[in-house]
Amino acid sequence: MEKFKVNNREYTVDRLLGKGKGGYSYLVYDExxxxxxxQIHHEPCEYYNFGNKLQAELTDYEKLKKIGIRMPKMLDVDMENERILKEYIEGETIYELVLNDKMENAxxxxxxxxxxxxxxxxxxxDYFPTNFVVxxxxxxxxxxxxNNYMEEWNFENWGVKYWSKTPEFLKYVEEHS
Structure with missing residues (x-):
């Protein structure tokens, strides 16, 4: 069993949840x-420039919390090992709901x-449907x-293209299956 420590507290890995531009997310547990x-990674991303990824996560979390976005609580940060521990929100992603024809207008x-x-x-x-859990x-x-608002990257112009079985969504599924 793979284990990670966050500030000297040990967690056992249940499974990899996914890899994003900035890190790998794992479902972990304690007793x-x-x-x-x-876990922040430093792999190159050809379409996105980062400064300090961990600091960006912390800053973005505080900004979204202030705005009032419903998201998991940040529970701990291990600056030395570049790890963030978050509340686990159980449920299906919007991506899974679209894929399985269970998406709802709500x-x-x-x-x-x-x-x-x-x-x-x-x-x-980031309006991509893997970033949302119900x-x-x-x-x-x-x-x-x-990020700062840009009309071309808002939900109506970019994100919504992946919230139903559009050609963009189906192409993504094909490329990542």
Missing amino acids: KNFFVLK YIDQMKNMCKLLYAANTNI NQEKMFYIDYEC
Whole structure:
């Protein structure tokens, strides 16, 4: 069993949840609970420039918290090992719901309400559907990435292309299956 430490507390890896531009996310557990552990990586990303990835996560988390975005709590940060421990939100991702024909209009409505808060704060998030989990009919943004608002990258012009079985979504599925 693979294990990670976050500030000298040990967690056992259940499974890899996914790899993003900034890190690998794992479902981990201790003797009582499940968590998400994000291990920052320094692999190149041809379409995105980072400064200090860990500091960006911390800054973005605080900004989104202030805006009022529903997301998992950040529980601990290990600066030395570049690890973040987050609350685990159980549920299916929007990506899985679209893929399995279980997507509901209510989730688009929740996204539009989230966008009202974000746009008023001159902010975009990563609207890709793997970054959203539904738990008890409530949608959570499970990433912390955010950027200054740009119309071409807002939900209506970019994100929505992946929230139903569009040609863009189906191409992504084909390339990543």
